[in-house]
Amino acid sequence: MPVIILSDQFYVDSKSTIRPLVLSGEALESFVVKSDKAYLRYKHTDSGISPRAVPGNGDGLVKCDSDEHDERGGITEDFKVRIAMNNKRLGKEQSIMEDYIPPELIGPADFKKLVVGWGSTYGVLKEAVEGSQVSNLAFLHIKEVHPLSQDLVRYLDQAESIAVFENNASGQLSNHIARQLGRRIEHRILKYDGTPLLH
DSSP, X not given: OOOOOOOOHHHHTOOOOOOOOOOTTOOOOOOBOOBOTTXXXXXXXXXXXXXXXXXXXXXXXXXXXXXXXXXXXXXXXXXXXXXXXXXXXXXXXXXXXXXXXXXXXXXXTTOSEEEEEEGGGHHHHHHHHHTOSOTTEEEEEESOOSSOOTTHHHHHHHOSEEEEEESSSSOHHHHHHHXXXXXXXXXXXXXXXXXXXXX
């Protein structure tokens, strides 16, 4: 299935040396099933994840559609089906949260001032906080930006002052935190001239 990785331009335009990736013990796992005659491509399940077959792998018809569809994959304008399918898609967030990668806190656990960032802001913010003379300053690096874990609220509530550093013009992470976690962050340092944060 298609996977979209949220990154930023800095990474796309950069070269760096990394430690070799350790892949021993890792194995690809297939979740493709054989379809039977009654196969439902968008079957309702407790997890929201439907069994996925591919055409030619089984006896059933594999029908996919990007418009609103019923369990078989047929286009529909039925309001009840639309609500059920939206609830099915929204239910997948719970499964995503089971593999959530928690943020990394750099600095003292008893911080009062908090710097927040994600993506390519990591290196420069880590270096700035570690080299700072401010004893109660910490850096929270958010590794997964959607969906956000409610666990982030404890970091935000502990801080007396929060500043979010972002490489975009609109404060996307700040706005996302406000929408998902109900915490508005006033101090936004936004850089969007096309150069890395350190310039």
